[in-house]
Amino acid sequence: MSGFLSMGGYASSVWPAVALTFGIIVWNVVAARRSFAAARAEARRRVSMEQAP
Amino acid sequence: MDWTWFHRFGSPPHLYGLAGKLTPWFAWPAALLILAGLYGGLALAPPDYQQGDGFRIIYVHAPSAWLSLMAYTWMAAAAAIGLVWRMKVAHAVAASCAPIGAWFTVAALCTGMLWGKPMWGTYWVWDPRLTAELVLLFLYLGYIGLRSAIEDPQRADRASAVLAIVGVVNVPIVRYSVEWWNSIHQAPSVMKFGKPSISWPMLTPLLIMFVGFTLLFVALMLVRARGEILRRERQSRWVSEVVAQ
Amino acid sequence: MSDAWQAAKLVIERDLRLAFRNRGQLLHPLLFFAIVTTLFPLALSPEPSRLRDVAPAVLWVGALLSSLLAIEFLFREDAQDGTLEQYALSGRSLTWLLFAKTVSHWLLAGLPLALMSPVAAYGLAVSPDAMPGIIGSVALGTIALSLLGAVSAGLTIGIKRGGALLSLLTLPLAVPLLIFGAQATARAIEGGNMAAPMYFLGAFAVLGITLAPLAAAAAVRISME
Numbered sequence: 001m002s003g004f005l006s007m008g009g010y011a012s013s014v015w016p017a018v019a020l021t022f023g024i025i026v027w028n029v030v031a032a033r034r035s036f037a038a039a040r041a042e043a044r045r046r047v048s049m050e051q052a053p
Numbered sequence: 054m055d056w057t058w059f060h061r062f063g064s065p066p067h068l069y070g071l072a073g074k075l076t077p078w079f080a081w082p083a084a085l086l087i088l089a090g091l092y093g094g095l096a097l098a099p100p101d102y103q104q105g106d107g108f109r110i111i112y113v114h115a116p117s118a119w120l121s122l123m124a125y126t127w128m129a130a131a132a133a134i135g136l137v138w139r140m141k142v143a144h145a146v147a148a149s150c151a152p153i154g155a156w157f158t159v160a161a162l163c164t165g166m167l168w169g170k171p172m173w174g175t176y177w178v179w180d181p182r183l184t185a186e187l188v189l190l191f192l193y194l195g196y197i198g199l200r201s202a203i204e205d206p207q208r209a210d211r212a213s214a215v216l217a218i219v220g221v222v223n224v225p226i227v228r229y230s231v232e233w234w235n236s237i238h239q240a241p242s243v244m245k246f247g248k249p250s251i252s253w254p255m256l257t258p259l260l261i262m263f264v265g266f267t268l269l270f271v272a273l274m275l276v277r278a279r280g281e282i283l284r285r286e287r288q289s290r291w292v293s294e295v296v297a298q
Numbered sequence: 299m300s301d302a303w304q305a306a307k308l309v310i311e312r313d314l315r316l317a318f319r320n321r322g323q324l325l326h327p328l329l330f331f332a333i334v335t336t337l338f339p340l341a342l343s344p345e346p347s348r349l350r351d352v353a354p355a356v357l358w359v360g361a362l363l364s365s366l367l368a369i370e371f372l373f374r375e376d377a378q379d380g381t382l383e384q385y386a387l388s389g390r391s392l393t394w395l396l397f398a399k400t401v402s403h404w405l406l407a408g409l410p411l412a413l414m415s416p417v418a419a420y421g422l423a424v425s426p427d428a429m430p431g432i433i434g435s436v437a438l439g440t441i442a443l444s445l446l447g448a449v450s451a452g453l454t455i456g457i458k459r460g461g462a463l464l465s466l467l468t469l470p471l472a473v474p475l476l477i478f479g480a481q482a483t484a485r486a487i488e489g490g491n492m493a494a495p496m497y498f499l500g501a502f503a504v505l506g507i508t509l510a511p512l513a514a515a516a517a518v519r520i521s522m523e
Binding site: 035 | 087091095096100104105106107109110113114117149152153156157159160163164167168170171269273276277279280281283284287292293296297
Binding site: 136188191192194195198199202203207208211212215216218219220222223226227230231233234237 | 449450453454457460463466467469470471473474477478481498502505509513516517520521523
């Protein structure tokens with residue numbers, strides 16, 4: 001296990017690269033969902049404004 | 054020829070619903086494949102005979118670079134369809150490709166730099182692939198910049214579509230000219246190692262990652278495209294029906 | 299002379315006449331080029347061998363930046379006073395008219411830059427033998443640059459503070475021109491064979507002539523909607 005973590009001496013390159021890519025994937029998932037949710041909320045606000053009067 | 058399928062396919066409510074239904078079918082396989090590919094690449098694949106375990110960065114670097122180029126191609130293709138057939142949903146797809154592609158260009162650049170540190174002894178050398186990737190990032194930023202600078206959404210769609218098409222003609226030219234540039238300015242061999250010689254046990258996780266990243270891109274694009282469709286269709290009745298639910 | 303040629307000739311004549319009435323705008327990019335190429339020896343060193351090494355880079359980066367200044371004005375006034383709209387409504391191909399406009403722009407910006415580059419090169423300790431090659435490479439490279447600029451200028455019509463955006467759009471697309479242009483100039487300075495990079499610059503010019511006016515016309519139409 002420690003051999004796996006040390007990556008044959010390349011741990012300082014391999015793990016940051018993996019972590020960074022993983023972070024960007026997660027961020028993209030969050031950002032995509034957020035962008036959709038924002039568009040939906042905005043559309044909903046518009047609809048309720050039209051129905052109000 | 055009967056074109057009704059095309060118009061039905063291009064109708065915003067239809068695509069909005071379809072994208073919603075399809076998203077999990079891309080997202081979950083993408084998650085599974087990426088996790089499997091990472092495990093295979095980091096734990097199962099044998100170390101490279103020259104670079105040892107350092108080569109394992111390829112399992113995150115190459116798929117990111119692939120996604121960054123694929124997103125640009127999709128963006129330009131969707132932009133062309135949107136421009137020719139005046140199709141709103143195509144512009145929605147093009148608009149959603151840009152941020153995803155830009156982010157994975159950043160991922161490819163940073164992982165390439167982290168790979169460069171043990172290989173070249175420094176984070177940045179003007180390696181042709183990295184340089185081309187950097188230019189690609191600027192192309193993405195120009196696209197996003199143009200889009201956000203134009204207030205009228207329809208004009209923004211169409212103007213950025215022209216830019217995407219001009220850019221996609223340019224991408225291969227940039228690629229080859231950068232390689233040519235690199236070949237005439239032969240840097241005094243900075244590369245400590247040769248290219249990794251890829252064997253099947255190494256290649257399999259990489260292919261899994263490529264498929265996983267492709268599915269991931271489609272899933273991300275579908276989620277964003279739904280939002281973009283809503284933004285473009287705010288006045289339509291179907292939107293109020295969908296949103297009211 | 300056919301109608302289309304006549305129309306192109308009129309567009310070019312009009313642009314040239316207007317430009318010579320407003321010489322300041324014509325001279326600004328050239329002055330900018332002169333100043334930028336002067337700054338490098340001051341920042342680097344007056345030593346001729348070092349200057350000669352960086353001369354292609356200085357000349358081409360300077361040319362690229364100063365033609366960006368010129369591109370900013372390519373459509374601005376014509377868009378503001380409605381001339382572009384008249385072109386679009388004239389019944390002639392907007393593509394063709396914009397191509398003519400690009401030709402006049404090259405005559406007013408690219409060609410003077412090419413003719414001025416030997417002066418800047420001489421200041422960078424380049425030997426006079428290299429001058430014809432330098433003029434040729436800058437003249438050929440700026441053809442494609444003008445065409446590329448026409449597309450991005452068309453896209454940024456009517457955008458407030460479009461200047462920075464214009465550079466962001468144009469410069470990444472101009473990377474191949476910079477690479478081959480600087481290489482052609484470098485070979486001219488070394489006295490080497492310029493054929494390969496010049497062929498590439500020529501190919502870009504041809505590609506630009508075939509595609510860029512179409513894209514520029516589409517961009518202008520969209521911007522005027």
